[in-house]
Amino acid sequence: MPDRFAPGDAVRTSTADPAWHTRLPRYARGAIGRVVELAGHHPLADDRARGLPGTTQAVYHVRFTAADLFGDGDHAVTVELWEDYLEPADPQGGTP
Amino acid sequence: MSRINDVGGMVGFPAIVEEPDEPTFHADWEAHVLALNAALIRRGVYNLDEFRDAIERMEPATYLASSYYEKWFTAITTLLVEKGVATPEELAVPRDASGA
Amino acid sequence: MSGDHHGSSAISEQVRHVEALLEARGLVDEGELDRRIDEFLAGGSxxxxxxxxxxxxxxxxxxxxxxxxxxxxxxxxxxxxxxxxxxxxxxxxxxxxxxxxxxxxxxxxxxxxxxxxxxxxxxxxxxxxxxxxxxxxxxxxxxxxxxxxxxxxxxxxxxxxxxxxxxxxxxxxxxxxxxxxxxxxxxxxxxxxxxxx
Missing domain, CATH: 3.90.330.10 (Nitrile hydratase alpha /Thiocyanate hydrolase gamma)
Structure with a gap:
């Protein structure tokens, strides 16, 4: 599987609230950010924590503005996220 | 289901406390817990993600009241039981050996 | 809050007990933990x-x-x-x-x-x-x-x-x-x- 995203792409994080171990922090759920760079390929942590083999997929540094995460603040937060947590987003676009 | 470890952005936690000249371990047992965990992961008894998961599944009040390596030890014993390595009774210190 | 590291003797005793149990079951070798601790302490800085x-x-x-x-x-x-x-x-x-x-x-x-x-x-x-x-x-x-x-x-x-x-x-x-x-x-x-x- 080719990587789904490239640096500069706008992405929206999942809003899912899984019952299991996950590495998408709650504060970054359902938020729009921008891919900074690829950070390698690894089996999804959610799968490994449940004893599943876990398909290897791309992991990205994704940068969010504090305003987009929290509604205020002038800093940025970069979170490292598996491809499974991300969907394409158009930051200029309105409702999907 | 958000878990108690997922604290990023939460309010209400107190000021950050720095410990000057902090030692790596505050007691011998902490070092043993660290090494025990490394040994069990290397043996394939469980993996690192299962270990993190076991910490996160702690009862929230217990998680917040536990020190770092207390959380680790709780996770280790949880996984030893779940993986069928030992029963809770076997993991408990025998009464006659506890000096109580 | 989880700032309290100072383990009681109870947890120290339980860690020793679990360690001995795992050694007896062959999941931890004798001397292995001390070796791992030494390696850890000699590692990064x-x-x-x-x-x-x-x-x-x-x-x-x-x-x-x-x-x-x-x-x-x-x-x-x-x-x-x-x-x-x-x-x-x-x-x-x-x-x-x-x-x-x-x-x-x-x-x-x-x-x-x-x-x-x-x-x-x-x-x-x-x-x-x-x-x-x-x-x-x-x-x-x-x-x-x-x-x-x-x-x-x-x-x-x-x-x-x-x-x-x-x-x-x-x-x-x-x-x-x-x-x-x-x-x-x-x-x-x-x-x-x-x-x-």
Whole structure:
């Protein structure tokens, strides 16, 4: 599987609230950010924590503005996220 | 289901406390817990993600009241039981050996 | 709060009991834990990070290589991220006059141990993990680091497989110092981003 995203792409994080171990922090759920760079390929942590083999997929540094995460603040937060947590987003676009 | 470890952005936690000249371990047992965990992961008894998961599944009040390596030890014993390595009774210190 | 490390004799006794049980079951070898503890204590140290930062200050080409591919660049100094089961990816970010970086792991306690050694307790505390992503300027002020309002703050949450290290800004008035003397100025907090250097 080719990587789904490239640096500069706008992405929206999942809003899912899984019952299991996950590495998408709650504060970054359902938020729009921008891919900074690829950070390698690894089996999804959610799968490994449940004893599943876990398909290897791309992991990205994704940068969010504090305003987009929290509604205020002038800093940025970069979170490292598996491809499974991300969907394409158009930051200029309105409702999907 | 958000878990108690997922604290990023939460309010209400107190000021950050720095410990000057902090030692790596505050007691011998902490070092043993660290090494025990490394040994069990290397043996394939469980993996690192299962270990993190076991910490996160702690009862929230217990998680917040536990020190770092207390959380680790709780996770280790949880996984030893779940993986069928030992029963809770076997993991408990025998009464006659506890000096109580 | 989880700042209390001082284990009672009860937990110490239980750890010994579990250890003996696992030895009896052949899951831990005799002497293995002591060996692992010694290895851990002899592993990484903030001095490694300080050497990297000082080299980046004196050698702009090294700095570029470090920011592009940290794992390859630190090998030039004889360092690596392979203290654990496998080599971890290292991502190095550098502070500038315009941008200050600070590292956290909000979900647990991810930290470049192979390179920098064990992390301080405050790094693992819920207080730091909860607040630095929401109010980094306030947290840095608590550490005594007041940044100009024009300096942007960039927080890096170690939520997956990479580990992060910050290269602080080179202090003013250090032109005459050797690389080794420069390394002596760099602190662990500087490498995490909660101190200027």
């Amino acid at each position: 903030p001095a490694n990070g300080a050497r990297i930062a000082a080299r980046a200050w004196v050698d702009p080409a090294f700095r570029d290589r470090l920011l592009a591919d940290a794992n390859a660049a630190i090998r030039e100094l004889g360092l690596s991220m392979s203290g654990g089961l496998q080599e971890q990816r290292l991502k190095v970010v550098a502070n500038t006059a315009d941008e200050h970086n600070v590292v956290v792991c909000t979900l647990c306690s991810c930290y470049p141990i192979a390179l920098l050694g064990p992390s301080p307790s405050w790094y693992k505390s819920e207080a730091y993990r909860s607040r630095v992503v929401r109010d980094p300027r306030g947290v840095l002020e608590e550490f005594g680091l007041e940044l100009p309002p024009t300096t942007r703050i960039s927080v890096w949450d170690a939520s997956a497989e990479s580990r992060y290290m910050v290269v602080p800004r080179r202090p003013e008035g250090t032109d005459g110092l050797s690389e080794e003397e420069l390394a002596g100025l760099v602190t662990r907090k500087g490498l995490i981003g909660t101190a200027a250097v």
